[in-house]
Ligand code: XUL
């Protein structure tokens with residue numbers, strides 16, 4: 289299946305995993321890092337998404353960081369891959385147990401800001417301008433643990449400090465309502481965008497939308513996407529799927545609800561997403577039962593499903609849709625879409 293030039297596809301190396309979960313150890317062996325990077329082009333992907341420590345460990349001094357980063361950049365250049373996003377992994381270090389920017393300990397807040405600034409500088413080294421902030425632990429397990437109003441101000445200050453530190457990057461907030469915290473301070477795309485407008489540089493503040501995170505917030509991902517697209521703030525996506533309100537599943541795009549996936553492809557395509565260099569990012573996990581040999585299948589399947597849905601979007605008779613909308617004939621419109629999704633011709 290050929291890929292239209294407008295769409296470039298990316299994923300992060302963490303999308304190739306051992307299948308370990310909170311209840312059990314790895315279910316398959318770890319793929320070597322260099323081997324993971326070699327798989328991208330084979331699978332038909334164009335770029336890589338990184339956390340800071342996907343490139344080099346976060347505690348290296350700057351000289352060693354530059355050396356390690358140059359080695360990774362050389363592999364990427366050799367493979368013909370670009371770096372789409374980079375994100376500071378602010379949720380694994382012992383100093384971020386209580387959150388980073390919103391920890392109740394000022395030393396820990398400073399650690400988070402310093403690490404985020406370092407990550408922005410890493411972005412320069414790998415030629416990437418999209419800095420993603422998934423605010424993993426910026427929330428609470430019990431609401432009384434932190435003053436939420438103070439916490440919001442701290443997030444805005446940290447976001448601004450990163451933008452002021454590095455003028456080359458732009459920040460994409462990735463909202464998620466819960467997990468790992470019980471309750472996140474910025475649970476939805478709307479919250480994230482409102483915060484972007486309060487920072488020191490709203491023009492460099494936008495969002496990355498993950499399908500599963502919108503679904504966890506009870507919002508159809510295509511609605512969130514339309515909202516961000518209206519504001520010209522949709523700078524990346526993490527397409528995947530989610531079966532109801534439970535833990536974050538990161539299922540293959542379109543595997544749970546094809547119509548919901550269709551609507552995401554529709555809104556992206558109709559808005560010209562990708563024409564300004566935005567990429568179609570995935571954030572998907574293989575099932576725990578998957579073998580090592582099959583552990584890339586979920587990536588290939590997600591891309592295939594996107595392209596098949598794109599074919600359907602492009603085949604929809606727009607004139608007919610507009611006629612049905614004008615006449616408010618929504619029963620007929622629904623059947624037209626379902627017929628197309630079920631492959632009915634003519
Ligand atoms: C967590 C999540 C992260 C971010 C990147 O749910 O989606 O992988 O996408 O930090």
Ligand code: MN
Nearest residue numbers: 462498526571
């Ligand atoms: Mn994600």
